[in-house]
Amino acid sequence: MVRMLQRTLRWSGRRSVSTDTIYALSSAEGRAGVAVVRISGPQANWCLMQLSKDKKKPLPKPRMAVVRDIHHPTSRELLDSAMAIRFPQPKSFTGEDVVELHLHGSRPVVKGVLQALAEIPSCRPAEAGEFTERAFENHKMDLMQVEGLADLLNAETEAQRKQALHQISGSVGQVYEEWRMTLIRCMAHAEAMIDFGDDEDDVTDAAYDSVILKVQELLGSIQKHLADGRRGEILRNGVQVAILGAPNAGKSSLLNILAQRDAAIVSPIAGTTRDIVQVPLNLAGYPVTLSDTAGIRETDDIIEQEGVLRAHKCREEAHIKLLVVDVQGSNIKESVETLIDQNTIVVLNKSDLASVQLSSEVKNAKAVCSISCQSGIGIDSLLEILQRQVSEMFSHVNDEAQGLLITRERHRKHLNDCVIHLSNFLEHPHQSELAAEDLRRAIHSIGRIVGRVDVEDILDVLFKDFCIGK
Ligand SMILES: Nc1nc2c(ncn2[C@@H]2O[C@H](COP(=O)(O)OP(=O)(O)OP(=O)(O)O)[C@@H](O)[C@H]2O)c(=O)[nH]1
Ligand SMILES: [K+]
Numbered sequence: 108m109v110r111m112l113q114r115t116l117r118w119s120g121r122r123s124v125s126t127d128t129i130y131a132l133s134s135a136e137g138r139a140g141v142a143v144v145r146i147s148g149p150q151a152n153w154c155l156m157q158l159s160k161d162k163k164k165p166l167p168k169p170r171m172a173v174v175r176d177i178h179h180p181t182s183r184e185l186l187d188s189a190m191a192i193r194f195p196q197p198k199s200f201t202g203e204d205v206v207e208l209h210l211h212g213s214r215p216v217v218k219g220v221l222q223a224l225a226e227i228p229s230c231r232p233a234e235a236g237e238f239t240e241r242a243f244e245n246h247k248m249d250l251m252q253v254e255g256l257a258d259l260l261n262a263e264t265e266a267q268r269k270q271a272l273h274q275i276s277g278s279v280g281q282v283y284e285e286w287r288m289t290l291i292r293c294m295a296h297a298e299a300m301i302d303f304g305d306d307e308d309d310v311t312d313a314a315y316d317s318v319i320l321k322v323q324e325l326l327g328s329i330q331k332h333l334a335d336g337r338r339g340e341i342l343r344n345g346v347q348v349a350i351l352g353a354p355n356a357g358k359s360s361l362l363n364i365l366a367q368r369d370a371a372i373v374s375p376i377a378g379t380t381r382d383i384v385q386v387p388l389n390l391a392g393y394p395v396t397l398s399d400t401a402g403i404r405e406t407d408d409i410i411e412q413e414g415v416l417r418a419h420k421c422r423e424e425a426h427i428k429l430l431v432v433d434v435q436g437s438n439i440k441e442s443v444e445t446l447i448d449q450n451t452i453v454v455l456n457k458s459d460l461a462s463v464q465l466s467s468e469v470k471n472a473k474a475v476c477s478i479s480c481q482s483g484i485g486i487d488s489l490l491e492i493l494q495r496q497v498s499e500m501f502s503h504v505n506d507e508a509q510g511l512l513i514t515r516e517r518h519r520k521h522l523n524d525c526v527i528h529l530s531n532f533l534e535h536p537h538q539s540e541l542a543a544e545d546l547r548r549a550i551h552s553i554g555r556i557v558g559r560v561d562v563e564d565i566l567d568v569l570f571k572d573f574c575i576g577k
């Protein structure tokens with residue numbers, strides 16, 4: 108109870124500050140062609156007037172870019188000749204009055220304008236993510252769109268950009284909202300059963316049968332949606348590719364070639380790599396994390412033992428495995444042949460030293476490829492194989508289906524909860540009070556995804572990830 112009260116207070120505290128007018132540099136720090144300072148809140152227009160030499164100068168027309176000299180409000184010193192644009196509420200990013208100043212991207216100009224804004228009463232610097240928070244509060248975005256925006260800002264590759272933009276468009280949220288509305292209608296029927304069930308048996312029964320059918324259908328849709336192979340989450344977090352193999356096979360050499368830098372130590376001493384060494388890659392537009400691991404073998408060295416443990420853990424978490432084998436050994440060593448599975452690409456290394464001998468175990472692998480880290484032979488075809496494997500992971504993702512990819516564990520959890528409540532409902536649909544409660548819980552679970560209910564905790568975490576000015 109106390110926690111709930113604290114939360115409510117914190118939440119209302121957050122709401123009350125939103126009457127302030129806030130400002131921030133919304134473009135990146137440092138020298139640039141243009142720097143954008145954004146002002147949002149009831150005093151935004153007034154701020155613009157305070158920054159003019161003649162404070163009675165009329166405001167520019169809405170959404171029209173005009174050249175405007177920016178002066179310090181008290182000293183009247185000229186700070187920059189800027190471009191100003193007004194976005195009157197509610198047609199703005201935050202839903203409040205917004206003024207954007209497009210300044211020359213010079214540090215002293217930006218500093219001067221921010222200092223000038225600080226002089227204006229009832230105007231204060233924005234917190235990280237505060238513009239977006241206001242957009243959410245003013246129903247300009249739902250929670251999934253806010254998360255999509257966070258993903259877009261963090262995106263490193265084209266595929267991630269595409270997925271984030273899709274989530275921002277709101278179409279994913281719309282599907283969940285439709286599901287929620289369907290369940291709300293079902294619950295209305297279920298509640299009507301509680302109230303009138305005894306008197307109007309015939310009428311309600313027929314109607315109620317269709318409710319049960321609807322719930323069954325919806326449960327099927329959600330279960331299908333959940334069985335997406337976690338592709339949306341993988342796309343957001345990156346495809347995990349592990350380099351595995353016996354000591355001295357040339358794993359670190361391969362990592363360095365693919366990373367195009369000396370990320371890991373290479374030496375002729377077996378057991379060189381102990382920690383996992385990771386490098387991010389962009390393969391065919393998809394984000395990949397490539398991990399080099401310790402050579403797998405029996406050892407008395409306790410540090411190397413820990414390295415081998417970490418290598419096995421990395422293998423378990425990997426979506427794609429590169430098993431590096433030194434072709435000088437007659438066959439694939441026993442210690443590593445057990446590692447081959449359907450997601451393994453066998454990489455026969457040091458082909459400059461010996462001719463390639465394939466052992467039968469290789470048949471279970473996804474692909475086999477012969478390379479030399481020394482001469483560079485075969486690296487291009489390995490890259491091609493890898494790119495193909497990565498693209499294949501997302502091949503079922505045509506544009507239409509992408510709208511229904513789950514991008515966060517949070518969404519998955521609420522959908523799983525929803526499945527549990529709907530399954531419970533279907534176990535006792537005619538025990539009206541219980542059944543209505545199950546539906547209520549299912550509605551609540553879906554509502555949490557788009558941020559209809561219980562949003563404050565998620566927002567606190569989410570906005571911490573945003574930069575100031577967004
Ligand atoms: N001739 C030749 N030597 C190679 C090739 N690839 C790697 N080496 C050499 O093999 C030795 C081991 O290479 P590493 O990359 O350190 O092997 P590793 O698998 O990371 O070894 P650990 O970390 O100890 O498990 C080094 O001396 C490399 O220079 C290759 O294609 N041809
Ligand atoms: K080595």
Ligand SMILES: [Mg+2]
Nearest residue numbers: 358359379380
């Ligand atoms: Mg190594």
